[in-house]
Amino acid sequence: MTRITFITADGAETTVDATVGDSVMRVARDANVPGIAAECGGAKMCATCHVYVDEAWFDRVGAAPEDEQDMLEFAASEARETSRLSCQITLSPDLDGLVVHLPESQI
Numbered sequence: 001m002t003r004i005t006f007i008t009a010d011g012a013e014t015t016v017d018a019t020v021g022d023s024v025m026r027v028a029r030d031a032n033v034p035g036i037a038a039e040c041g042g043a044k045m046c047a048t049c050h051v052y053v054d055e056a057w058f059d060r061v062g063a064a065p066e067d068e069q070d071m072l073e074f075a076a077s078e079a080r081e082t083s084r085l086s087c088q089i090t091l092s093p094d095l096d097g098l099v100v101h102l103p104e105s106q107i
């Protein structure tokens, strides 16, 4: 079991339990965390699951690979160095406590 904290653009925090092997997007959707549209269902085709990884966690999560960066260019909110598609972050035990920030808009 791991925990993830989602922080909206206006500062509201939601912490949920998650299972190792799940994607951050899937955890958010299953827990009804607002702010993750995930229109393509995790196929890396929509950029509506965009998150900003908290800087304290970014080294552990890692930067988006090139093909993911290409998709992030289509995100509704500006892509930053810490941007990731949450459907492409798979939870591992060392991500217990992960914090991600939600952009203002996904669409």
Ligand code: FES
Residues within 6 Å of the ligand: 025, 038, 039, 040, 041, 042, 043, 044, 045, 046, 047, 048, 049, 085, 086, 087, 088
């Ligand atoms: S859910 Fe569509 S890119 Fe992640």
